[in-house]
Amino acid sequence: MLKRIAVLAALGTVALAFSTPVSAQERTVKITGFGAKSGVVRIFGVNSEAALKAAAEVINSSGGVTLGDGSKAKFAIEFLDDRCNAEEGISVARRIASTDAFVAVGPTCSNVAESLFGVLQKKAGDASDTGLQFPIIADVAAKGGLAKISEWAFRNVPSEFDMYKSLFAWLKTQHPDLKTIYGGVEKDFAHSNATFGVMKAQAEANGLQVLGQGEWLLADTTFSTQVREMRRANADIVAISAHPFTTCGVLKEMERQGVRPKLLIGLTSSSSIETMQGCAKQAEGIIIPTSFAPVTPEATKAAENVAKHGGSADLHSAAAYEIMFILKDVIEKQKIMAKPDTVAADRVKMREGLAALKETMGLLGKVGRADREAIKPFLYVHAKGGSWVVLHKPAS
Amino acid sequence: MDYLDFIDAVQSLADGVLFGTTYALLGIGFTLIFGVMHKINLSYAAASIGAAYASLLVLAVMKAPPALVFLVAAAAGGVIGGVVYLIGFRFIPLANPLATLMSTVGLLLLIDEIIVHTTQGVPLNYPALFSDVIIRAGPFTLRGDLMFVFLIGCTCMAVLLTLLYRTRLGIATRAVSQQPTAAQLCGISVDNVNVLTFVITGVVGGIAGAMIGAAIGMLSPLLSLPLTVKGLVVTVIGGLGSIPGAIIAGLLVGGLENVFQFFRGVSERDLYIMLLLFVFLVFRPGGIFAAAPGRD
Numbered sequence: 306m307l308k309r310i311a312v313l314a315a316l317g318t319v320a321l322a323f324s325t326p327v328s329a330q331e332r333t334v335k336i337t338g339f340g341a342k343s344g345v346v347r348i349f350g351v352n353s354e355a356a357l358k359a360a361a362e363v364i365n366s367s368g369g370v371t372l373g374d375g376s377k378a379k380f381a382i383e384f385l386d387d388r389c390n391a392e393e394g395i396s397v398a399r400r401i402a403s404t405d406a407f408v409a410v411g412p413t414c415s416n417v418a419e420s421l422f423g424v425l426q427k428k429a430g431d432a433s434d435t436g437l438q439f440p441i442i443a444d445v446a447a448k449g450g451l452a453k454i455s456e457w458a459f460r461n462v463p464s465e466f467d468m469y470k471s472l473f474a475w476l477k478t479q480h481p482d483l484k485t486i487y488g489g490v491e492k493d494f495a496h497s498n499a500t501f502g503v504m505k506a507q508a509e510a511n512g513l514q515v516l517g518q519g520e521w522l523l524a525d526t527t528f529s530t531q532v533r534e535m536r537r538a539n540a541d542i543v544a545i546s547a548h549p550f551t552t553c554g555v556l557k558e559m560e561r562q563g564v565r566p567k568l569l570i571g572l573t574s575s576s577s578i579e580t581m582q583g584c585a586k587q588a589e590g591i592i593i594p595t596s597f598a599p600v601t602p603e604a605t606k607a608a609e610n611v612a613k614h615g616g617s618a619d620l621h622s623a624a625a626y627e628i629m630f631i632l633k634d635v636i637e638k639q640k641i642m643a644k645p646d647t648v649a650a651d652r653v654k655m656r657e658g659l660a661a662l663k664e665t666m667g668l669l670g671k672v673g674r675a676d677r678e679a680i681k682p683f684l685y686v687h688a689k690g691g692s693w694v695v696l697h698k699p700a701s
Numbered sequence: 702m703d704y705l706d707f708i709d710a711v712q713s714l715a716d717g718v719l720f721g722t723t724y725a726l727l728g729i730g731f732t733l734i735f736g737v738m739h740k741i742n743l744s745y746a747a748a749s750i751g752a753a754y755a756s757l758l759v760l761a762v763m764k765a766p767p768a769l770v771f772l773v774a775a776a777a778g779g780v781i782g783g784v785v786y787l788i789g790f791r792f793i794p795l796a797n798p799l800a801t802l803m804s805t806v807g808l809l810l811l812i813d814e815i816i817v818h819t820t821q822g823v824p825l826n827y828p829a830l831f832s833d834v835i836i837r838a839g840p841f842t843l844r845g846d847l848m849f850v851f852l853i854g855c856t857c858m859a860v861l862l863t864l865l866y867r868t869r870l871g872i873a874t875r876a877v878s879q880q881p882t883a884a885q886l887c888g889i890s891v892d893n894v895n896v897l898t899f900v901i902t903g904v905v906g907g908i909a910g911a912m913i914g915a916a917i918g919m920l921s922p923l924l925s926l927p928l929t930v931k932g933l934v935v936t937v938i939g940g941l942g943s944i945p946g947a948i949i950a951g952l953l954v955g956g957l958e959n960v961f962q963f964f965r966g967v968s969e970r971d972l973y974i975m976l977l978l979f980v981f982l983v984f985r986p987g988g989i990f991a992a993a994p995g996r997d
Contacts, residue, residue, distance in 0.1 A: 344822065346822060527720050530716070531967075549823075553918070557919075561832075582825065583826060
């Protein structure tokens with residue numbers, strides 16, 4: 306009998322030792338990101354996912370996020386693939402919205418964001434609008450003005466208009482001798498095409514004479530005709546609004562044909578490792594405005610953290626990194642409960658919290674917010690010796 | 702049109718014709734498979750680019766000269782060609798034309814995604830030979846690397862034509878192409894000929910992929926779909942099953958593409974190439990070297 310009691314007591318002790326009180330159970334808040342993880346823009350999704358996970362790890366290691374009921378929760382990241390396709394992006398967002406999620410981060414491509422934001426309720430609280438009532442904050446989709454589409458749409462992307470406006474104004478002061486510019490644009494890509502319009506307008510606004518523009522497509526393989534036109538124009542500045550593959554193709558063709566402008570300007574998305582891998586030699590000297598470079602301790606640490614998760618920190622993934630900290634702050638400020646029975650209320654709180662933000666802390670400093678868009682600090686980098694080097698910090 | 706415009710137009714045409722060699726090589730692959738099996742292999746261009754990507758593995762392990770990289774691309778193309786046959790044709794009911802068509806569409810997407818997942822979609826540098834050589838002739842210039850691509854392309858075509866018309870394998874291939882049942886009765890293994898055709902066209906595709914990479918200086922998964930379309934256009938214009946037709950059509954499409962780009966710009970360029978395709982489909986459905994259609 307005594308033996309049986311002793312065994313039961315021992316088992317009870319073991320059971321107690323391994324049990325955890327319900328109140329102390331760790332809660333998890335799942336944040337779902339989405340973007341291109343297949344197709345030729347897969348690298349954007351890979352980087353965004355790595356950045357979200359890296360930021361979540363930093364937040365979790367410092368205690369996690371405090372929920373509305375005072376309990377602590379850890380972030381868990383899930384990332385879904387929309388293939389940079391508008392229909393799939395809408396489908397993915399609807400799938401996320403059918404879960405307990407109260408916010409989603411994405412998408413990668415502007416064409417997806419444009420369509421997706423269109424299915425969200427246009428004006429929050431409008432009972433006559435049956436659009437999706439789900440807050441989405443974009444990290445990559447860069448085409449100007451997208452958050453205007455819906456009051457449920459937010460972005461933490463830099464304003465390319467501001468960046469190129471500042472860059473051309475700065476160039477005017479630094480290189481007053483440069484009078485003419487020739488453009489090159491990847492005509493079938495929304496971001497490149499829209500940004501070229503910005504570059505052209507800002508060049509003209511700063512007194513540069515636009516001598517013409519060469520056009521090509523995202524998957525083009527030869528650029529000899531366009532570069533020959535460029536050579537004939539003989540402009541002081543060549544501005545290329547294209548992604549790394551064709552930017553490198555054009556730069557290599559320029560080298561072959563001996564086109565050597567006094568200054569080269571590139572698209573924000575080309576200030577990446579891909580350009581350096583593809584054509585570091587030909588890209589030497591190209592100036593690109595960007596909202597990310599590892600120039601502050603926070604940015605350096607973020608770049609290291611993102612690399613640990615298999616990604617690369619650039620102006621796009623850095624935005625995803627920052628978004629996790631923005632979400633943490635809004636969850637705490639709005640006392641979001643993150644429970645299955647508070648999903649609708651949590652979504653409204655998240656939307657209101659994001660809409661109320663006037664300023665957030667970014668990796669390069671304070672980020673202003675207006676009309677659900679970010680006003681991010683930026684700097685100019687140039688390609689030098691196979692890497693991107695800071696050329697000028699306009700804010701300083 | 703002033704003098705400079707004329708010079709630029711001729712230069713564009715010359716550049717396009719030289720680059721068109723790669724289209725011709727792709728067209729030969731498409732046309733050879735169609736000639737032998739009467740099937741379209743839509744994964745051919747993607748497999749060619751895949752072979753070029755695979756050849757970069759050599760550079761990852763050693764500092765290989767470009768010529769060795771090209772040879773590895775050819776070998777990898779042969780292997781991928783064999784695998785494509787096994788997956789996309791060997792066990793698929795050949796009597797159903799849609800079945801093999803869809804299986805090759807699947808393979809096209811599969812190869813594309815394998816490349817994307819392996820490289821994260823990031824463009825990779827590809828070695829070139831004679832990239833710093835520019836041949837000048839008055840106001841015209843010819844790129845050394847494109848000349849090299851052109852020469853390699855011409856050599857490939859010559860070797861392939863010799864193989865087809867001067868060897869026992871070529872006789873067997875043509876026999877299977879013309880009368881598969883009779884060829885089988887003569888003791889020719891149709892399966893062996895089919896798989897060899899895929900391996901040989903794979904080798905040609907690997908060379909085409911390498912030459913495309915060398916001409917651009919880079920590889921990107923972005924290339925697969927446009928090159929598939931170009932390869933098909935070349936095959937139709939050249940005439941399904943006609944190797945000389947594919948060669949001429951490749952050079953023609955390459956040249957005209959650049960000329961249309963010069964005169965009408967990028968937004969209309971492909972429109973005219975497609976119009977050319979329709980013109981051939983309507984007025985010369987058998988391709989460049991086909992006999993003029995007679996009355997029914």
